[in-house]
Amino acid sequence: MSDLIELRDRMRDFTAERDWGQFHDPKSLILALVGEVGELAEVFQWLPSAHSNALSREEPTATQVRDELADVLLYLVRLADVLDVDLHAAALDKMAKNASKHPSRPL
Amino acid sequence: MSDLIELRDRMRDFTAERDWGQFHDPKSLILALVGEVGELAEVFQWLPSAHSNALSREEPTATQVRDELADVLLYLVRLADVLDVDLHAAALDKMAKNASKHPSRPL
């Protein structure tokens, strides 16, 4: 099974088991996504740009980075599910649009 | 003295006293602003829309709301200072642009 479908189904079960579906309207889920992006930003904000990648791999930062990236993905997957959007198909379509907007070589 | 100038000067002193100016490049300050907006979003995310205003006035939420609004303002003031932007003048100019873009009555 596809990764994104698997995560969608797991999030759907997780939500149902806690009766949290009542809170998962799109605007609330976008605010939750913003909260997680904010936590990701906080991990990196004061790292010097030139060394941020290397520094973010040292513990305990590395675990925070992994957890925050995961949280962003999980809320994004949940939001797409609530909106009946197939994230994988949407991403492939958008990449095709981006490629035609930004050709890799002069036409 | 104007509120915004006062806050700018206080943030400037606060930063200098801690030798934090070295961290305050624009991209880092925007990430810090994003972090604070994320914390604000987290306070409201699961409040039912129709009652979010009233519920956010109950403690301990009310203090969180006040603190997060303040943090967003403080980083915004600091960012504008680093970029030499006069926030008050910029806001008045932008309101004039907005008014001409969205006239209050049909022209």
Place this chain on the structure above:
Amino acid sequence: MSDLIELRDRMRDFTAERDWGQFHDPKSLILALVGEVGELAEVFQWLPSAHSNALSREEPTATQVRDELADVLLYLVRLADVLDVDLHAAALDKMAKNASKHPSRPL
């Protein structure tokens, strides 16, 4: 009159003249704030960190920066008004909390 009160009153009038108060619940205003912070982030995202401040002062970028900083402030002022928060007082109180959390010299 204080800057922030003046901006609050102007935004209040601007909103009333367009009958937009019906849209200005806290969660919607936070999403609007997120939208403006996103536009600010887009101005800076691909500027090299070491030169981002200088590059952001060249036109047309300088005008975009000024406008986006203004938009963030205007939605923040509007949100605080809807929540009956005095932004100036909240910012001063938060700076006092921050100063006690991060003393400028070892105690």
Place this chain on the structure above:
Amino acid sequence: MSDLIELRDRMRDFTAERDWGQFHDPKSLILALVGEVGELAEVFQWLPSAHSNALSREEPTATQVRDELADVLLYLVRLADVLDVDLHAAALDKMAKNASKHPSRPL
């Protein structure tokens, strides 16, 4: 092949073909992610909460929603690649942490 690995590889090729890797340090990619989350927020900001899901399925909004969800995913996938984080594994691990933090039934 897994969805997320496929998207990672496509983004990696897309970036290399345009020589954009030089811009893709973590802090810049987080700002780009913030920009896309901001565009998603703008699509929903003024939709009434109770009807936002239904209204977001009408064109042209539906295509905007799909495109913005895709853009958020694509930058997240790119950021995780730059940081050598396996998004799928990170998401499964985080779900396990969340489940133990928020048990579905009283312990």
